[in-house]
Amino acid sequence: xxxxxxxxxxxxxxxxxxxxxxxxxxxxxxxxxxxxxxxxxxxxxxxxxxxxxxxxxxxxxxxxxxxxxxxxxxxxxxxxxxxxxxxxxxxxxxxxxxxxxxxxxxxxxxxxxxxxxxxxxxxxxxxxxxxxxxxxxxxxxxxxxxxxxxxxxxxxxxxxxxxxxxxxxxxxxxxxxxxxxxxxxxxxxxxxxxxxxxxxxxxxxxxxxxxxxxxxxxxxxxxxxxxxxxxxxxxxxxxxxxxxxxxxxxxxxxxxxxxxxxxxxxxxxxxxxxxxxxxxxxxxxxxxxxxxxxxxxxxxxxxxxxxxxxxxxxxxxxxxxxxxxxxxxxxxxxxxxxxxxxxxxxxxxxxxxxxxxxxxxxxxxxxxxxxxxxxxxxxxxxxxxxxxxxxxxxxxxxxxxxxxxxxxxxxxxxxxxxxxxxxxxxxxxxxxxxxxxxxxxxxxxxxxxxxxxxxxxxxxxxxxxxxxxxxxxxxxxxxxxxxxxxxxxxxxxxxxxxxxxxxxxxxxxxxxxxxxxxxxxxxxxxxxxxxxxxxxxxxxxxxxxxxxxxxxxxxxxxxxxxxxxxxxxxxxxxxxxxx
Amino acid sequence: xxxxxxxxxxxxxxxxxxxxxxxxxxxxxxxxxxxxxxxxxxxxxxxxxxxxxxxxxxxxxxxxxxxxxxxxxxxxxxxxxxxxxxxxxxxxxxxxxxxxxxxxxxxxxxxxxxxxxxxxxxxxxxxxxxxxxxxxxxxxxxxxxxxxxxxxxxxxxxxxxxxxxxxxxxxxxxxxxxxxxxxxxxxxxxxxxxxxxxxxxxxxxxxxxxxxxxxxxxxxxxxxxxxxxxxxxxxxxxxxxxxxxxxxxxxxxxxxxxxxxxxxxxxxxxxxxxxxxxxxxxxxxxxxxxxxxxxxxxxxxxxxxxxxxxxxxxxxxxxxxxxxxxxxxxx
Ligand SMILES: Nc1ncnc2c1ncn2[C@@H]1O[C@H](COP(=O)(O)OP(=O)(O)O)[C@@H](O)[C@H]1O
Ligand SMILES: [Mg+2]
Numbered sequence: 071x072x073x074x075x076x077x078x079x080x081x082x083x084x085x086x087x088x089x090x091x092x093x094x095x096x097x098x099x100x101x102x103x104x105x106x107x108x109x110x111x112x113x114x115x116x117x118x119x120x121x122x123x124x125x126x127x128x129x130x131x132x133x134x135x136x137x138x139x140x141x142x143x144x145x146x147x148x149x150x151x152x153x154x155x156x157x158x159x160x161x162x163x164x165x166x167x168x169x170x171x172x173x174x175x176x177x178x179x180x181x182x183x184x185x186x187x188x189x190x191x192x193x194x195x196x197x198x199x200x201x202x203x204x205x206x207x208x209x210x211x212x213x214x215x216x217x218x219x220x221x222x223x224x225x226x227x228x229x230x231x232x233x234x235x236x237x238x239x240x241x242x243x244x245x246x247x248x249x250x251x252x253x254x255x256x257x258x259x260x261x262x263x264x265x266x267x268x269x270x271x272x273x274x275x276x277x278x279x280x281x282x283x284x285x286x287x288x289x290x291x292x293x294x295x296x297x298x299x300x301x302x303x304x305x306x307x308x309x310x311x312x313x314x315x316x317x318x319x320x321x322x323x324x325x326x327x328x329x330x331x332x333x334x335x336x337x338x339x340x341x342x343x344x345x346x347x348x349x350x351x352x353x354x355x356x357x358x359x360x361x362x363x364x365x366x367x368x369x370x371x372x373x374x375x376x377x378x379x380x381x382x383x384x385x386x387x388x389x390x391x392x393x394x395x396x397x398x399x400x401x402x403x404x405x406x407x408x409x410x411x412x413x414x415x416x417x418x419x420x421x422x423x424x425x426x427x428x429x430x431x432x433x434x435x436x437x438x439x440x441x442x443x444x445x446x447x448x449x450x451x452x453x454x455x456x457x458x459x460x461x462x463x464x465x466x467x468x469x470x471x472x473x474x475x476x477x478x479x480x481x482x483x484x485x486x487x488x489x490x491x492x493x494x495x496x497x498x499x500x501x502x503x504x505x506x507x508x509x510x511x512x513x514x515x516x517x518x519x520x521x522x523x524x525x526x527x528x529x530x531x532x533x534x535x536x537x538x539x540x541x542x543x544x545x546x547x548x549x550x551x552x553x554x555x556x557x558x559x560x561x562x563x564x565x566x567x568x569x570x571x572x573x574x575x576x577x578x579x580x581x582x583x584x585x586x587x588x589x590x591x592x593x594x595x596x597x598x599x600x601x602x603x604x605x606x607x608x609x610x611x612x613x614x615x616x617x618x619x620x621x622x623x624x625x626x627x628x629x630x631x632x633x634x635x636x637x638x639x640x641x642x643x644x645x646x647x648x649x
Numbered sequence: 650x651x652x653x654x655x656x657x658x659x660x661x662x663x664x665x666x667x668x669x670x671x672x673x674x675x676x677x678x679x680x681x682x683x684x685x686x687x688x689x690x691x692x693x694x695x696x697x698x699x700x701x702x703x704x705x706x707x708x709x710x711x712x713x714x715x716x717x718x719x720x721x722x723x724x725x726x727x728x729x730x731x732x733x734x735x736x737x738x739x740x741x742x743x744x745x746x747x748x749x750x751x752x753x754x755x756x757x758x759x760x761x762x763x764x765x766x767x768x769x770x771x772x773x774x775x776x777x778x779x780x781x782x783x784x785x786x787x788x789x790x791x792x793x794x795x796x797x798x799x800x801x802x803x804x805x806x807x808x809x810x811x812x813x814x815x816x817x818x819x820x821x822x823x824x825x826x827x828x829x830x831x832x833x834x835x836x837x838x839x840x841x842x843x844x845x846x847x848x849x850x851x852x853x854x855x856x857x858x859x860x861x862x863x864x865x866x867x868x869x870x871x872x873x874x875x876x877x878x879x880x881x882x883x884x885x886x887x888x889x890x891x892x893x894x895x896x897x898x899x900x901x902x903x904x905x906x907x908x909x910x911x912x913x914x915x916x917x918x919x920x921x922x923x924x925x926x927x928x929x930x931x932x933x934x935x936x937x938x939x940x941x942x943x944x945x946x947x948x949x950x951x952x953x954x955x956x957x958x959x960x961x962x963x964x965x966x967x968x969x970x971x972x973x974x975x976x977x978x979x980x
Contacts, residue, residue: 256799376779377773377775377776377780381776381818382776387738388739392739397771398771400768405769408756408765485756490752491769492718495741
């Protein structure tokens, strides 16, 4: 029987998929990425420009002397860090591409199981995922290199080969993560743990913003372990011909390729176990510990006396705002605590780690390049003392914005938690205030951890630390109110990504890592209009115990944020929670 | 913070005497699209009231307006005498809501789901510990108390959602397609639980496109389509009014149905004593409506027609719906 239908010959189909299945899988993932095409293109264009302007020019101006980098073959600080920023930003996006999409494939959207039902094999599903991610890294690298070329910081004709080292480096950091994530039955903050305990340290101690040799000797092994360091070094050879022995180039390449190959073997095996005949469900780390905790809790409950008397009535208020607020914020807060208790405690406790790592990396790594320290009002201070208070403000912002935007949106759209809450006598205002309190509670713990370390290191006085702790909450409240108001206008996940994209430039242009004076007056005015700069300066005023009328301006700025954000959020509360 | 309506003098009506639900000229528009078009109904206390209609009829939209989570475009509505749009928390305090899709809290265990939900109503924790165990028993989930929500089967999740909606001992239970997607056993367990609730005086309002469910559970129902009420009454009354006692289902093989239907229409119409009403043509079969379907079948055979299969059954709400809209319920 002859027919032209492509579905007629089933064996031909299976042979074709056998040869090209991974490509089909890659195509599927790339097409779904297209929804985020705008975000991806923008971030890979905008990010390099931001980093070049902020770090290369800003930090470069602080560091000053250019001849320090001549021995590495670079003409300027900017030229020295450019290839490393390329490698690092591509590697950082690997931390995303190999965590959440993998969980979505196995669990959230179960996309892998749709593919599993076709002629595609589990190994092809894994390979297709890796191929799609590699294409994304390649696009990112091409754009980044083009920007670097325009800024004239590539002096070697071999610079374009960084396309391949950057993708290789991203795979070397991403595939081990994928190998781990793909064994998990469910994601209970493991991605955040990896971000904090693996990607961040490997990024910050990989000689991106300064030569690895600037760090104390005992920290060098972190760099040697980090695929990002190896990629950085290869990138510097290719970009401006950093003098490097052939042996070292061989070591870098072997290390990166080795990690990629070994991880791939593990990934393939896991995918075959989970999507093949074995139907393995994945591991649930910490399940036993959770069960023990649950048991202990129940024993405690059993010891309590039983309820006496009539069935109680639900809490409702009458009078002003009774349609919005039922006076039961506590329940929303308690639910958050209960969820935290059920999750990996490490995530919660480790939240303060990020600013500590930044402080260690920049404090130790940049200081050797500065003569003396940073000019402050009365003489010079150490670089670590200069950035420490600013990092606290940045951490307060990041936490509050994340909790009031991404977290709220996730509960709204993915877990539908708010829909559950809104079926009860809770009002939208109870939910909003409860969530903000939860964010502040978390922020307070993180800030406390960071401040204990700062005080211990002698970077701030105990009195200042106490005031800074309260200020951190004040700053967090400002960002949380604005974030909640902004989230009420968001409809799709892509819009959320745009919102998060605002944070990176805000951090880079906040005078956190260098004084605002390095910039021309026009740029200074822009920075001074942004909220984070006010937070950073407010923290510094307290840390250095030097107050002026500007201090009041900073405080006023946040009061306005709280008032305006809070008013809009309240006004939009129904639009937000009763969708 | 006051805990009941007793202190509230501005309330529109005494909530315990008012009908459970009173909706008048209810309209809901999404942009240009009218999802609910001018419907009115009232539900008395203790009644079991159904909204029957195909997908997209506007059932869930109506339920969300009752549940004080969606605003209406126009019309009035009172739930226990209170306007849900003006006093959401007060209305929701009286309701138990079972949404079309389970939205259990995956971060909590089965038992914690119940307790936390009760906390949202502001109920004391001590009370909830015992109440949760009682509800777990009711939902036959005691052995799963410590399990994570995602380890439950579909039927268990549905039962947990129902148990959760009972934590505040609601006056009115809103069930949006409570058994869609469940296997027959799970469905019968659920129906049994709902019967028990009905016996204790809880008002049930449920939507379904499952006619057997409507016949089993509802004292009274409205048939909705395109956001409008097509008919209202008890299941038996509706069948009596809009259909014949029996139905004869015939299959003649593909493509022949319309022409045979036209022929049968005249043949059967001329016979006496069949109680013949009309014929519906479905893609795969013909439905002959007659009070005496057995006699109708004999008449067809006598005329020399040989259907591939034939089936005689009693009329159902499905037939009522077909009569009123010319479509089957499922889509
Ligand atoms: N939030 C919304 N925005 C726009 N249209 C909606 C929305 N919710 C429901 N609809 C539309 O209203 C109609 C009725 O929906 P629904 O009440 O869910 O129907 P049912 O529950 O009877 O299946 C459908 O056509 C649906 O697409
Ligand atoms: Mg519905």
